[in-house]
Amino acid sequence: MDTPVVRNSTAAWKRADGDHHIHPFTDNEALRRKGGPRIIVKASGSVMVDSEGNRIIDAMSGLWCVNVGYGREELARAAYDQMSELAFYNTFFKTTTPPPVELAEKLATLTPGDLNRFFFACSGSEANDTILRFVKRYWNLMGKPAKKTVISRINAYHGSTTASASLGGMSTMHEMDDLPIAGIEHVIQPYWYTGGGDLSEEEFGLVAARAVEDKILELGPENVAAFFGEPLQGSGGAILPPSNYWPEINRICRKYDILLVADEVICGFGRTGEWFGSTTFGIEPDIMTMAKGITSGYLPLSAVAVSDRVADVLYAKGGDLSHGYTYSGHPTACAVALANIAIIEREGLVERVRDDIGPYFQTRLRDAVADHPLVGNIRGIGLVAGLAIVEDKATRTFRTPVGTLAGRCHEICVEMGAMIRVSGDSMVMAPPLVITKEEVDTLMVIYRAALDKTAAEFGLV
Numbered sequence: 001m002d003t004p005v006v007r008n009s010t011a012a013w014k015r016a017d018g019d020h021h022i023h024p025f026t027d028n029e030a031l032r033r034k035g036g037p038r039i040i041v042k043a044s045g046s047v048m049v050d051s052e053g054n055r056i057i058d059a060m061s062g063l064w065c066v067n068v069g070y071g072r073e074e075l076a077r078a079a080y081d082q083m084s085e086l087a088f089y090n091t092f093f094k095t096t097t098p099p100p101v102e103l104a105e106k107l108a109t110l111t112p113g114d115l116n117r118f119f120f121a122c123s124g125s126e127a128n129d130t131i132l133r134f135v136k137r138y139w140n141l142m143g144k145p146a147k148k149t150v151i152s153r154i155n156a157y158h159g160s161t162t163a164s165a166s167l168g169g170m171s172t173m174h175e176m177d178d179l180p181i182a183g184i185e186h187v188i189q190p191y192w193y194t195g196g197g198d199l200s201e202e203e204f205g206l207v208a209a210r211a212v213e214d215k216i217l218e219l220g221p222e223n224v225a226a227f228f229g230e231p232l233q234g235s236g237g238a239i240l241p242p243s244n245y246w247p248e249i250n251r252i253c254r255k256y257d258i259l260l261v262a263d264e265v266i267c268g269f270g271r272t273g274e275w276f277g278s279t280t281f282g283i284e285p286d287i288m289t290m291a292k293g294i295t296s297g298y299l300p301l302s303a304v305a306v307s308d309r310v311a312d313v314l315y316a317k318g319g320d321l322s323h324g325y326t327y328s329g330h331p332t333a334c335a336v337a338l339a340n341i342a343i344i345e346r347e348g349l350v351e352r353v354r355d356d357i358g359p360y361f362q363t364r365l366r367d368a369v370a371d372h373p374l375v376g377n378i379r380g381i382g383l384v385a386g387l388a389i390v391e392d393k394a395t396r397t398f399r400t401p402v403g404t405l406a407g408r409c410h411e412i413c414v415e416m417g418a419m420i421r422v423s424g425d426s427m428v429m430a431p432p433l434v435i436t437k438e439e440v441d442t443l444m445v446i447y448r449a450a451l452d453k454t455a456a457e458f459g460l461v
């Protein structure tokens with residue numbers, strides 16, 4: 001007979017996890033064999049505690065989402081109040097509830113340009129699926145049904161559903177189940193450190209943008225519907241494009257009448273020191289994806305922001321919108337989003353990232369690790385940063401297989417009390433917007449020590 005599961009014990013949770021819980025983006029068998037996952041049981045501000053009592057600074061904001069930090073009673077209260085009043089009603093069939101209306105109205109004041117209408121979903125993936133449908137619908141209504149192909153970038157991340165994983169450019173995801181679906185083309189990413197060779201960043205910025213133009217000309221502009229891109233590639237390794245990349249992409253999209261979609265799932269709500277990365281990087285999107293920081297991850301919610309140019313056509317010519325999710329505009333999630341945005345505004349968190357903690361974090365990071373032999377490249381803005389972890393700095397050579405050094409350094413960081421993320425050969429950080437300067441200082445000590453230990457283990461000192 002099975003030993004009874006003792007509740008609230010790390011060993012029991014790990015055992016049950018191995019037996020029953022399928023983790024995303026994980027080798028589940030390897031995790032089980034290695035003794036199971038770390039179990040996070042509580043958190044406050046930027047610090048989490050695991051089931052064995054270890055305190056860990058969360059330098060990844062959950063998964064790029066807990067912008068206002070953990071433990072905000074105000075958000076719990078907003079959810080409680082809304083659930084008590086009206087836990088759920090749908091927004092289909094000529095009804096709504098107040099929170100999605102108020103949230104859409106509020107978002108229209110925050111988004112750049114003429115992004116004035118909002119469709120709600122639960123995740124970034126669903127939002128990007130929605131956009132794919134809207135884009136195709138738009139061109140059908142415009143009498144240009146051939147304009148259907150979408151261009152995005154290699155190593156982009158746009159989600160994990162069939163359509164959004166296809167939009168993304170992650171080779172391991174594509175290999176898993178024969179993606180991408182038809183009608184999606186990928187071009188090079190604007191990652192100067194690995195792709196730029198002897199070119200200056202600006203020269204490479206033009207090369208990367210012109211790859212989009214070349215692809216448009218190859219396909220025929222009359223067949224291209226949209227270009228999708230993250231303002232900075234988050235999951236791909238916190239890759240910042242050269243400063244001339246996005247202005248050139250704006251020009252190209254306008255020239256060939258191609259919709260520009262900015263996937264702001266990571267950049268939105270203050271991460272780069274503006275409300276949206278589009279402002280930071282000078283992007284003029286026709287459509288924008290937002291999720292994560294919209295509720296600081298307290299409840300699942302995403303939104304598609306649609307410009308007047310696109311929405312006017314969908315409204316005037318489209319008739320019924322044959323698309324929607326049960327939880328589109330979920331009142332409780334939207335109430336939490338409103339309370340979350342109120343905190344960001346009241347505490348001036350966007351300005352804090354732009355003028356204070358963001359520059360502090362970036363400077364301290366460079367001070368701490370720029371001269372380290374394993375750190376080939378540092379990029380970052382606001383409260384997001386990526387480090388390329390190399391075997392040989394002089395030749396920009398990475399250790400094989402991919403992620404060997406960064407992966408080990410990640411394990412050491414977590415053991416030392418800093419949760420970061422690994423993406424290929426990059427170490428990525430994106431702490432909550434409320435992180436204190438003392439916590440930033442502690443993180444830097446840990447990064448340096450973890451890099452030293454990694455270098456020592458691999459004989460690279």
Ligand SMILES: Cc1ncc(COP(=O)(O)O)c(C=O)c1O
Pocket residue numbers: 122123124125126128157158159160230234235263264265266291292
């Ligand atoms: C830029 C970007 N788009 C879309 C997504 C997918 O969002 P979700 O995991 O909520 O489906 C992510 C998730 O990390 C993302 O970083």
